[in-house]
Amino acid sequence: MHLYDGHRRGLYPDILRSCWLITALYVLCTGVQLFFTEHDVSDFFWYAIVFPALKMAAINGFMGWLFRKERPYAEYQLIVGVNLFICIIIVSLYELSIVFYCLIIPLLLSLYFYSRRLIVFTLVQALLSVVGILGISSVIRANLSVSELIMLAALLVATALIINNLRKHAFALSRELVTVTQEKQDLQTKNTLMEKLSRVDSATGLYNHRSFHEHLTNVMAVSEAHALHVHLVLLDIDNFKRVNDTYGHAVGDTVIQFVAGQLQAFQDADDFVSRYGGEEFAVLCAGKHMSRVIEQMEAMRQAISEMTHEQLNGEAVTVSIGVRKLEAGMSREELFHQADMALYQAKRTGKNRTIAAG
Numbered sequence: 001m002h003l004y005d006g007h008r009r010g011l012y013p014d015i016l017r018s019c020w021l022i023t024a025l026y027v028l029c030t031g032v033q034l035f036f037t038e039h040d041v042s043d044f045f046w047y048a049i050v051f052p053a054l055k056m057a058a059i060n061g062f063m064g065w066l067f068r069k070e071r072p073y074a075e076y077q078l079i080v081g082v083n084l085f086i087c088i089i090i091v092s093l094y095e096l097s098i099v100f101y102c103l104i105i106p107l108l109l110s111l112y113f114y115s116r117r118l119i120v121f122t123l124v125q126a127l128l129s130v131v132g133i134l135g136i137s138s139v140i141r142a143n144l145s146v147s148e149l150i151m152l153a154a155l156l157v158a159t160a161l162i163i164n165n166l167r168k169h170a171f172a173l174s175r176e177l178v179t180v181t182q183e184k185q186d187l188q189t190k191n192t193l194m195e196k197l198s199r200v201d202s203a204t205g206l207y208n209h210r211s212f213h214e215h216l217t218n219v220m221a222v223s224e225a226h227a228l229h230v231h232l233v234l235l236d237i238d239n240f241k242r243v244n245d246t247y248g249h250a251v252g253d254t255v256i257q258f259v260a261g262q263l264q265a266f267q268d269a270d271d272f273v274s275r276y277g278g279e280e281f282a283v284l285c286a287g288k289h290m291s292r293v294i295e296q297m298e299a300m301r302q303a304i305s306e307m308t309h310e311q312l313n314g315e316a317v318t319v320s321i322g323v324r325k326l327e328a329g330m331s332r333e334e335l336f337h338q339a340d341m342a343l344y345q346a347k348r349t350g351k352n353r354t355i356a357a358g
Contacts (some may be wrong), residue, residue, distance in 0.1 A: 007071065007151075008075075008112075008113075011112060012067040012078060013062075013067070015078060015082065015109070016060060016063055016064055016174065017101040018065065019059070019060050019063070019085055020057070020060055020083070021219075022056075022085075023053060023057060023060060023088075025058065026052065026089065026092075027049060027053050027054065027132050028166065029097065030044075030048050030049045030052075030092075031049060033046075033048075034049065037275060042313050046093075048092055048093075051088070051092075052088055052091075052092035055088045056085055056089075059081060059088065061086070062081070063077075063078070063081040066081070073330075075110075075113045075115070075118060076118065076121065078109070079106050079109060079118065079121070079122050079125065080125065082106045082109060082355075083103070083106045083125050083126065083129060086102045086103055086105060087129050087132075087133060088130075089102060089330070090103075090133060090140075091133060091137065091140070094137060094139050094140045094143060095143060096352060097140075097143055097144050097148055098349070099151065100130065100144070100148075100152050101155065103126040103129060103130070103152075103156060104126075104155070104156065106122050106125070106126065107119070107122050107123065107126065107156065107159050107160055107163055108159075108163070109122075110122040110163065110166060111163045111166060114167050114170065114171065115167075115355050116164055116167065118178045119160055119163055119164050119167065120160070122160070123156060123157065123160040126156050126193050127153065128332050129311040130149070130152065130153070130156075130157065134149075134201055140334065144177060148199055165309065171208065177186060187348065196209070197277050199211040199274040201274070203253060203256060203257065203260075203275070204256060204257055204260035204275050205260065205264075206260050206263070206273050206274050206275045206277075206281070207262070207272065207273065207274035208274060208275060209275075209276055209277055211274060212274035212276060212282050214270065215272050215284060216232075216284060216332060217332075219286065220326075220332055224328075225326060226326050226327055226328045228286050228287060228288060228326075229286060229287055229288055229325070230284065230285070230286050230322055230325070230326040231284070231285040231286075231287075231288075231290065231293045231320060231324065231325050231326070232282065232283075232284060232323070232324050232326070232335050232336065232339040232343075233282065233283035233284075233293065233297060233321060233322070234276070234280065234281075234282055234287060234321070234322045234323075234324050234339045234340055234343045235263070235280065235281040235282070235283070235297075235319050235320070235321045235322075235341070235343075236279060236281075236319065236320050236321075236335075236343055236347070237255060237256070237259055237279040237280075237317065237318075237319055238253065238282045238317075238318040238320055238347075238352060239318075239351075240255070240278075240279040243255055243317075244273075247311060247312060251311045251312070252279075254309075254311055255279075255309070255311075255312075255317055256275075256279060257316065258304075258307075258309070259279075259281065259304060259317065259319060260275060260281070262294075262300055262303060262304050263281060263283065263300065265300075265303075266296055266297075266299060266300035266303070267283070267296075268285070268288070268296065270285070270287050270288075271283055271284070272284040290323070290325055290356060293323055293356075294354060294356060295322065297321050297354045298354050299354070301318075301319055301321060301352065301354060304316075304319055305317070305318045305319075305352055306316065312331065318351060318352035319352070320343060320346035320347045320352065320354075320355075321343065321346060321353070321354040321355070322339050322341070322342030322343030322344070322345070322346055322354075322355055322356075322357065322358065323342060323354065323355070323356040324338040324339035324342055324356070324357040324358065325358065327358075338358065339357060341357060342355040342356060342357035343355070
């Protein structure tokens with residue numbers, strides 16, 4: 001549902017409730033006037049209170065039935081209904097020429113819809129209402145002077161012009177607000193994208209070296225971080241220099257992307273996977289024991305080694321993995337050093353294997 005449409009549909013029952021309230025106030029005020037009127041009390045009761053109130057109630061009831069369902073041109077129907085409601089009051093209080101100025105109310109109501117056509121329609125309707133009332137009531141013609149009539153017409157036209165100007169400026173302001181909002185959203189999107197690009201490795205989609213160290217810093221800043229069962233995994237593609245030298249850097253990039261994809265496929269929800277640099281990757285695991293980390297890395301290593309690649313003339317890619325658990329009192333340098341030593345041991349003892357330090 002469009003936001004404006006929802007508010008507009010809520011406007012109709014609100015206006016209707018206002019009309020019922022005005023009807024009640026009319027009955028109350030004219031009922032008080034009944035005790036002070038110079039007219040015949042019976043005539044005043046019927047022609048100034050009962051009959052007008054019944055007519056207003058009929059208009060209110062008809063509008064209530066009309067707006068039970070959404071209809072085309074509902075805003076025009078609302079304006080006509082309110083105008084008729086005002087005309088009943090004008091005719092009923094014919095001695096008070098000031099009530100003619102209540103015809104401004106439909107004009108004010110038309111502003112809500114921001115339609116120039118509706119404003120013109122409401123103005124023409126108000127002027128025709130004045131002409132019609134004067135045509136059917138000689139008493140009202142006698143009570144309304146020419147100067148008052150001119151002032152009334154001028155006031156209605158002036159009100160319509162002001163309302164139309166407000167409409168134009170409101171539209172211009174809304175367009176400016178939309179433009180500014182869109183520019184801010186575009187800027188925010190660009191900033192978010194730039195921030196993401198500064199944290200993500202463009203070739204693999206994994207976090208980069210900077211992001212990894214920021215995450216590790218945050219983890220190690222936690223009190224008793226070792227109790228979180230934090231493990232550092234360092235992974236290196238075996239014989240990667242030979243791949244580049246033999247098949248070219250384009251194939252080397254494909255191999256890196258393949259290994260990155262396997263890392264993503266085998267990671268758990270709390271794992272933080274990054275391309276640490278070149279053909280080396282780093283994974284920070286938390287919330288699981290060493291046995292689970294080894295099982296996870298071994299499953300991934302085996303899946304990588306069992307897949308052959310056409311770009312490598314049917315050869316497979318292998319990786320070596322070093323793992324170290326964060327212990328109490330261990331610094332980040334010690335953690336990296338021992339994980340790196342485990343990786344070096346995996347390389348030195350034949351590659352394509354996982355070694356856990358400690």
